[in-house]
Each structure stands twice: as structure tokens, then as C-alpha cells.
Amino acid sequence: MLFQSNRPYCGMEFSENSSATQYTPHATLLRQLLISSLMALAMFFLCVGKSLAAEHIIQMTAEEVHEDGFGSKLMAYKMLSHTVNGTNITHRYSNHATIPGPTLFLTEGDTVNLTIYNDIPGANAGVLKGISSQVSVHVHGVHYKIVSDGTLKVINQEDDQGAGVGPAQTHANYSYTWDVAPGTAGTWAYHDHNYETHNGAEHKGLFGAIIVNPVGAANYAKEFVLYLTDDAFWGMEIDSHGMKQKKHGINPDFIARKDSEVRFHLIALGTDIHKFKLSGYQWADPGTNNMINEVAIGPLEKHVFTVKATKNAQYSDENFTNKLMGMVGKLKVSH
Numbered sequence: 001m002l003f004q005s006n007r008p009y010c011g012m013e014f015s016e017n018s019s020a021t022q023y024t025p026h027a028t029l030l031r032q033l034l035i036s037s038l039m040a041l042a043m044f045f046l047c048v049g050k051s052l053a054a055e056h057i058i059q060m061t062a063e064e065v066h067e068d069g070f071g072s073k074l075m076a077y078k079m080l081s082h083t084v085n086g087t088n089i090t091h092r093y094s095n096h097a098t099i100p101g102p103t104l105f106l107t108e109g110d111t112v113n114l115t116i117y118n119d120i121p122g123a124n125a126g127v128l129k130g131i132s133s134q135v136s137v138h139v140h141g142v143h144y145k146i147v148s149d150g151t152l153k154v155i156n157q158e159d160d161q162g163a164g165v166g167p168a169q170t171h172a173n174y175s176y177t178w179d180v181a182p183g184t185a186g187t188w189a190y191h192d193h194n195y196e197t198h199n200g201a202e203h204k205g206l207f208g209a210i211i212v213n214p215v216g217a218a219n220y221a222k223e224f225v226l227y228l229t230d231d232a233f234w235g236m237e238i239d240s241h242g243m244k245q246k247k248h249g250i251n252p253d254f255i256a257r258k259d260s261e262v263r264f265h266l267i268a269l270g271t272d273i274h275k276f277k278l279s280g281y282q283w284a285d286p287g288t289n290n291m292i293n294e295v296a297i298g299p300l301e302k303h304v305f306t307v308k309a310t311k312n313a314q315y316s317d318e319n320f321t322n323k324l325m326g327m328v329g330k331l332k333v334s335h
């Protein structure tokens, strides 16, 4: 027997021996052996794949931040704690509330339990004016039940699904459960949907991304996440060595080691159509064999691509008005 009957494993039990095998000709016997071995191998990988599925417990706050160059206050998410199957990985994130918010790396098959806390000063005053001062986390791409939509009751018909005071009910904090189901691989935005209006405060800085990798996906030396808003790139750089998240902010300069493979994640927010370019580089348009050197990306669209970092470059939004706004940054390649 391949599996002892008292040992837990996933899937159906089968026997590699059959009473009929001793009378079958060699060819059939060999074929049966081959089929048994292949089945055992398949079961093995199924079991390994399943046991890799991780449970993420995440706690975040939404806070006010003051970015240089802005008259008005902005808002940002901060990671309080993140454990994966009980292992604490909070040190990967900034100690501060950042724009963009924490990038969450997930793998198909994982589950996420995310709790949001409201640290906006005076958040409870909103109820007097009849507006929502709840903050929420509404995610794209992964699966969840309606109670984890992270929207106001006017949208989901159930509840105001955020932390703080909403028009219908209040929650000191609010927890969401996400099923990172097979088929959800990709780069997806999350953002507030409840602050002040049913559209939330994404435009004030309450946004971030989840990156869902397939099981056994390749590793990239650096991950560069760029959000294209109507007047700036907001970015983050993650080094696969240690997974430390840094360079949060506007039009960041990214750094890559020469000849390393790096991955860009472009996520369009706002209303503009952007024309992204990485000077002197070409990359494969995802899902095709076409090599491209610029890409048009509209509201809510994403574009994920990889390049080998061979030379310094400038990334930019070639859309005329966006370029006038200064949507330009650098890729610096070091030896």
C-alpha cells in the first residue's frame, strides 16, 4: 500500500495491487504499473499543493497622513499584523501608514481573514452629519461572501461593512474573509468603499494591491507596483529577498540589479486613460507573443509584465496631460 490507512491524506484511496495482475500479459502489467505510479504521483502533488495552502490573519488600520506638497490631508492604510499559518511576517511592512497601502502576497488556495480598524481622528463625528465615517476594505479578484464586500448597505443590501460609524450601524472594527480560490491568480486592487460616500476614499489614498500567484510560481528579484492616478504614479518596491516593502510614494525611483528579472504591476485608478512606457525596454504583452514597448491602460485596468533589468530607464505616462503633471520616474540598474 502506498498510504497507510490510519494516515490522513487527501483524495481517494486506491490499491496498486489487483488479484488479476498475476495472469495478465507483461504489456498490460507494465501499463497498470505505470498508471498506478502516475496516479500516486498525481495524488502526491495534489496533497502537497493542498498542504501549501496558507491561512492569512491580517489586521490593518486606516489613518490620516500628511504628504509633502498636498494642502489637504490624505488617508492611508497601515499594517498592524500579518501572520501566515501562525508565522508573523509583519516586519515586511512599513511601521507607518503608507500610500499605496500594504501589498499582500497570496497564493491560489489561501484564505484571508482581514480586520480593519478606524484610526481617523473624529471618525465618529460623521454620524451627526448623517454621513459615513466608516473605513472599509473592498477587494477585487478573489472570492468572498456578500458580508465581506466592504461596501455600504446601500450597495450590498446587508450592512455597512466597515470600521467606525456608518449611516445604518456601527462597527468598532470589521472583518472580511477572502477565498483565494484557484483561478484568481493576478494583481488586484483593494480600496476603501465607505468613507463619506458609497465610493469611499480611494482617491485620498486608501488603496493597495493583492498579488495572487499560482502555486509554484516563479520568483522575481523585485516586484514594482505602480498605481496610475490622474496626476501621479504611486508606487512600491518589494525585494524578493526578505520581501521588505519600501519606496512608497509618488513617482518613485526603482532599483534593480543588472540582469535580474523584475516584474511590474500597473494598476489604473481614477478616470484617465494612460499610455505607459518604459524607455528602451520591450516586454511580452501578457497572454500573447507580441513584444510591446508601451501600453494603454484605462480605469480599473491592470497590466503585469516582466523584464530583465539591463539598463537604466525612465518610466512615464506618455498621455500628454498626464506627462505635463509630471508622471515620470526612474528604473536604476546597479551592477
Ligand SMILES: [Cu+2]
Pocket (backbone or CB within 6 Å): 138, 140, 189, 191
Ligand atoms: Cu474597486
